[in-house]
Amino acid sequence: MAVRAARSAGRLLRVGTRGAVTVRQKDPSGDLVSDLDIAAERLILDQLHAAFPDHRVVAEEGGTSGAGDGTWTWLVDPLDGTNNCAIGLSAYVVGLALCAYQRPVVGVVHDPVTGQTWSAVRHRGVRVGASSSIRSRRARLGGPPVLAWTQGHAVSRADVTARALKLVLESSARRVLQLWAPLLSWVMLVRGDIDGIVGYRPEVIDLPAGVLLALESGLQVRRLDGTEYDDRFDLPADARSFVAGSPENIDRLVRLVTAARSLEPEVRQLSTPDPEFAGW
Secondary structure, eight states: OHHHHHHHHHHHHHHHTTSOOOEEEOSTTOOEEEHHHHHHHHHHHHHHHHHOTTSEEEETTTEEESOOOSSEEEEEEEEETHHHHHTTOOOOEEEEEEEETTEEEEEEEEETTTTEEEEEETTTEEEETTSOOBOOOOOOOSSOOEEEEEEOTTOOTTOHHHHHHHHHHHHHSSEEEOOSOHHHHHHHHHHTSSSEEEEESOOSSSHHHHHHHHHHTTOEEEOTTSSBOOOOTTSOHHHHOEEEEOTTTHHHHHHHHHHHHHTHHHHHHSOOOOGGGTTO
């Protein structure tokens, strides 16, 4: 059912992005919302409420709905990549996750551009479309890694930890991608297109689906200090920060992140971003 809902929203988005996309700023962080977000979300919510009237639903734009007691919670990101759509960049996906007692048990990511759908069920692996369960293609060993970076909307340009992490990653990696669509980064990691993802205070709405896809494909997710990751979605933003990669690469990625945290005192001494551009 989740796959069907994601695909129906994807068809709406695919048609809608062929024309001009009407967007507006929804908060001081600069995050955007479009008419397509609202329409796709409504389509998904109607299907979820009809199929699971006793489940709670938390949606990116509409907030919390449903009469559930919190045992079962759906997280809905109807358009992950609104900023990309706003500038005509075809890099966006639809994401859904079903959580039981705050932990993801079902995750779905649908790419309307390619028509591919990635789905995971806890302890049952990952599927692409109707194909059988797959494992992640192992990323490259040796040489500088290709990484993706994601951060929450509330992270400011002056955040010392974020600046230190970016400084070390950009100086150590072959390339650091900032896709403005975190779920697309998770799919790329599962496919083996990139070597890892570092997330700093990420948004909660799209995180559980991505984490579940990674874990069920044989990848590892850890906290920034290398300890075991807690995938409950109701944790505070700092506790959601993560580093993800293959078992062969995860220790190397954790060392990069650890090195970045040790540089925070020096980064704090650097000049802050030019205030002339702070409002851009």
